[in-house]
Amino acid sequence: MSAGDRAIWVACHDCDLLHRLGEIPLGAEARCRRCGATLRKRHPRSIERTLALILGAAVLFVVANSFPFLSFDMKGQETQTTLVTGVHDLWTQGKPELAGLVLLTIFLAPLVQISILLYVLFPLHRGRVPWNVEGAFRLLRRVEPWSMMEVFMIGILVAIVKLLGMAKIVPGLSLWAFVLLFLLITGAVASLDPHAVWERVEERR
Numbered sequence: 518m519s520a521g522d523r524a525i526w527v528a529c530h531d532c533d534l535l536h537r538l539g540e541i542p543l544g545a546e547a548r549c550r551r552c553g554a555t556l557r558k559r560h561p562r563s564i565e566r567t568l569a570l571i572l573g574a575a576v577l578f579v580v581a582n583s584f585p586f587l588s589f590d591m592k593g594q595e596t597q598t599t600l601v602t603g604v605h606d607l608w609t610q611g612k613p614e615l616a617g618l619v620l621l622t623i624f625l626a627p628l629v630q631i632s633i634l635l636y637v638l639f640p641l642h643r644g645r646v647p648w649n650v651e652g653a654f655r656l657l658r659r660v661e662p663w664s665m666m667e668v669f670m671i672g673i674l675v676a677i678v679k680l681l682g683m684a685k686i687v688p689g690l691s692l693w694a695f696v697l698l699f700l701l702i703t704g705a706v707a708s709l710d711p712h713a714v715w716e717r718v719e720e721r722r
């Protein structure tokens with residue numbers, strides 16, 4: 518990627534019309550010639566905003582994995598489950614595939630996502646270029662589809678509704694942390710402008 522070759526081809530996500538986009542000034546946006554949909558927006562301070570969101574997500578990730586997820590009160594006997602014990606229970610109940618899937622989609626994928634974003638954005642914010650930033654970004658793109666906390670949250674809701682008749686269920690701190698974590702990661706991914714990252718990388722190199 519050289520400095521003079523920043524024009525890119527972008528298809529409008531609404532009507533598919535191809536546009537050749539050159540440099541867009543900070544805070545400005547490029548719109549589709551035909552339908553007016555936003556093609557690309559340059560958020561001022563995209564890197565810093567994404568970094569702030571992902572730092573919040575990192576804290577929530579720790580909280581979400583440290584505290585009880587749900588408490589069941591069945592005939593006076595209280596059981597607490599955390600994410601780790603939940604995965605372990607699935608495993609010992611003979612559902613290793615499900616245990617693996619839960620572990621991958623709500624633990625490993627978000628963990629890798631948060632780690633890579635911190636690894637890339639924190640040094641860039643401080644004016645340094647992290648080692649192998651391209652490789653880190655490629656890995657991020659591959660991991661994103663596996664981060665499916667929203668699917669998990671829907672599954673939990675279904676399970677809670679099914680169990681309501683059988684036991685008293687108390688949502689734990691971790692459940693709320695998960696909801697917020699999901700919102701923060703979604704926000705971070707939305708506010709991350711890859712072009713802003715590459716521009717910052719070029720500036721610093």
Ligand SMILES: [Zn+2]
Nearest residue numbers: 529532549552
């Ligand atoms: Zn269009």
